[in-house]
Amino acid sequence: MKIADAKVIVCSPGRNFVTLKLVTEDGLYGLGDATLNGRELAVASYLNDHVLPTLIGADARRIEDTWQLLYQGAYWRRGPVTMAAIAAVDTALWDIKAKSLHVPLYQLLGGASREHVLVYGHASGDGIEDAVKAVADYLALGYRAIRVQCAVPGLPGTYGVGGGKLFYEPAARHAPPVNIWSSERYLEFVPRLFARLRQEFGPDPHLLHDVHHRLTPIEAARLGKSLEPYHLFWLEDPTPAEVQARFRLIRQHTTTPLAVGEVFNTIYDCHQLLEERLVDYIRATVVHAGGISHLRKIAALAELHQVRTGCHGATDLSPVCMAAALHFDLSVHNFGIQEYMRHSSDTDRVFPHQYRFEAGALHPGNAPGLGVDIDETLAAQFPYQRAYLPVNRLQDGTVHSW
Ligand code: EZ4
Ligand code: CO
Numbered sequence: 570m571k572i573a574d575a576k577v578i579v580c581s582p583g584r585n586f587v588t589l590k591l592v593t594e595d596g597l598y599g600l601g602d603a604t605l606n607g608r609e610l611a612v613a614s615y616l617n618d619h620v621l622p623t624l625i626g627a628d629a630r631r632i633e634d635t636w637q638l639l640y641q642g643a644y645w646r647r648g649p650v651t652m653a654a655i656a657a658v659d660t661a662l663w664d665i666k667a668k669s670l671h672v673p674l675y676q677l678l679g680g681a682s683r684e685h686v687l688v689y690g691h692a693s694g695d696g697i698e699d700a701v702k703a704v705a706d707y708l709a710l711g712y713r714a715i716r717v718q719c720a721v722p723g724l725p726g727t728y729g730v731g732g733g734k735l736f737y738e739p740a741a742r743h744a745p746p747v748n749i750w751s752s753e754r755y756l757e758f759v760p761r762l763f764a765r766l767r768q769e770f771g772p773d774p775h776l777l778h779d780v781h782h783r784l785t786p787i788e789a790a791r792l793g794k795s796l797e798p799y800h801l802f803w804l805e806d807p808t809p810a811e812v813q814a815r816f817r818l819i820r821q822h823t824t825t826p827l828a829v830g831e832v833f834n835t836i837y838d839c840h841q842l843l844e845e846r847l848v849d850y851i852r853a854t855v856v857h858a859g860g861i862s863h864l865r866k867i868a869a870l871a872e873l874h875q876v877r878t879g880c881h882g883a884t885d886l887s888p889v890c891m892a893a894a895l896h897f898d899l900s901v902h903n904f905g906i907q908e909y910m911r912h913s914s915d916t917d918r919v920f921p922h923q924y925r926f927e928a929g930a931l932h933p934g935n936a937p938g939l940g941v942d943i944d945e946t947l948a949a950q951f952p953y954q955r956a957y958l959p960v961n962r963l964q965d966g967t968v969h970s971w
Contacts, residue, residue, distance in 0.1 A: 570595060570629045570669065575621040577603070577613045580948035583913035584740060585609045585956055586887040586920075588943055589616060589657035591665065593629050599664030600943060601657030602856040602890035605649055606740055607958040615654040619643075624658065630669075632662045636862045652834035652859045659860025660893050660939070668938040674893070675933060678865070678900035685930035686898040688882075688909035689714035689777055689802075691737055693730045696720065697765050704766060704774070713929035714775035714802060714906055717766060721758050725749055726959070728781045728971065735911040736884045745957035750969050752788055759792060763799035775802035775906075777828075782809045782970040783961075786818040793823030802906070803828040803850055803879065809970055813839070816847035826850065831881035834858055836867050843867075843874045850879035850905045856890040857881070861897055868901045877905030884910045888920035892941040895924050895933035907931065919948045 574592040579585070587603040587610075603612045620639060627635065639655045640646070667674040675681055690712045694700030700719045707715045718729030718737075726748040731737035739746075759778065766776060778801060784792060789807030796804065805828045808815055819827065828850035833839050834857055842848045851871050858864050868878055878901060880894045891909075898904045909931060912920075922941040923934025934940040961971035 570597075570665075572624050572627050572629050575624050577616050577621070578943060578945060578948055579609065579613055579953045580919060580951045581954045582915035582919040582948070582951040584738060584885060584916070585953055586916070587613050587657075588887060588889055589661050590943065591624070591629065591658070591661040593665060597665050597668050599661035599668065600889045600939065600941060601660035601664070601860070602887040602893070603653050603657035604856060604885060604887055604890070605653045606885040607956060608650065609953070611650045612653045615650050616657065620654055620658065629662055629665050632659060632666065633862060635659070635662060636860065640859070647835050647837065649832070649834050649857060653856055656856050656858065656860035656863075659862050660855060660889065663861050663893070664938040671937045673933060673935045673937065674896040674939055675899045678861070678896060681899050682902050683899060683904065685927070685932045686895055686904065686907050687714060687929065688712070688907045688926070688931050689716055689775065690735070691716050691718070691729070691731060691910055693718040693737065694720070695730060697762055700762060701765060701769050704770060708770070708774060711928045714777065716777040716779060716908075717762065718779060719758075719762050721751070721755050723754055724751055729779060736913070737910065738884060740885070740956040740958050742954055742956050746959040748959050748961045748971060750783060750961050750963055752784055755783070756788060756792055760795040760799075763796055763801070767799045772800070777802045777805065779805040780807045782806045784808050786815045790819045790822035793819060793825035793827070796825050797823065801825055805829070805852070806831070810838070810842065813841035813847065816842060817845070820847050828852055828879050832857070835863065836870060839867065840870065843870050843876050846874050846876065848876060850877050852879050852881050854880040854882065854886065854890065855893040855897065856886055861893055864897060865901070868897075868903060872901075872903040877903045879905045880907050882908035882910060884912055888912060888916065888922045889939065889941050889943075892922055892924055892933055892939040895931055896939065899933060915951065919944055919951065
């Protein structure tokens with residue numbers, strides 16, 4: 570079963586997506602997501618200029634061997650561009666293998682470990698009462714777990730405030746938007762937000778919050794401690810994780826569960842966090858962490874240390890990645906939760922998919938392979954548009970993590 574054709578499809582049905590399509594000599598094809606928000610064409614070039622010429626004629630059945638060849642064979646290791654490209658190849662090969670065996674992918678990953686996959690949605694507001702209303706709307710849609718972000722009084726453009734839509738779109742065309750940040754104001758505000766939410770909704774709904782890498786470890790410790798009465802499902806990315814040992818300090822001070830890793834691209838980014846049990850959920854996902862093959866290794870290490878998965882699933886991860894993540898989520902024993910931001914209707918039309926939302930959960934469906942396709946004719950009607958993620962500055966102008 571040789572790979573006969575390979576192409577990268579770049580389209581922008583509401584936002585940019587990079588999709589790899591591998592076709593075998595038997596006429597089967599597989600898809601892989603290669604989208605890296607704000608740096609899309611770098612991955613497209615990595616695939617087109619360097620990887621795809623080496624894949625033509627290769628055996629599509631040798632998934633692990635291909636992964637090792639692309640990882641070790643490049644000599645230059647890790648990094649988001651490389652790993653997104655490898656992820657796309659890996660995902661497309663798993664799609665092909667499952668299609669060739671006429672089974673949904675999760676059957677090849679050990680079969681279903683659960684009936685469906687618990688997901689969380691994104692509620693946000695320009696003020697506390699707006700956020701309360703947004704959470705009520707999500708509960709009415711059947712969600713049982715909800716991430717809540719809210720504009721911090723006195724700060725323009727707080728992360729995660731989506732303007733009442735079911736998705737939050739941070740990337741903007743032409744130039745990076747500039748947000749303004751104050752950790753002092755944020756730390757004073759967030760406990761009041763969650764106090765109000767628990768007062769309104771009681772103990773049942775799972776509530777999550779994303780700090781988006783903005784605090785120092787001791788500030789994060791203070792926030793975790795002050796949120797303990799409101800028992801969050803998780804507090805996400807409290808501090809940047811390039812230095813994994815930073816999380817020891819946070820851990821010494823709070824029992825609020827921590828989730829980290831949406832920007833991780835290999836097991837080497839998180840082995841210490843897992844081995845020292847410094848986090849409770851690992852957020853690495855298919856497209857940015859080397860595909861299904863590598864993500865399974867991360868999950869296996871996490872399982873050893875009682876850390877559960879919580880795959881990234883924002884709108885910039887395409888329906889191809891979402892489908893792949895759902896097969897993974899359904900199969901691994903230590904699944905925790907899946908992020909699920911809805912896509913625009915144009916995106917859903919370009920990527921017809923089998924996965925379905927019901928009662929706060931998703932199921933990947935039982936079509937052979939990933940259960941997701943791409944309408945290439947329609948995709949061609951949405952050409953690439955350069956876009957940038959925002960940048961963040963403190964009130965005095967200093968650059969800060971966005
Ligand atoms: O900002 O995916 O938890 N979700 C997130 C996302 C990220 C975007 C970046 O491309 O933090 O919304
Ligand atoms: Co996040």
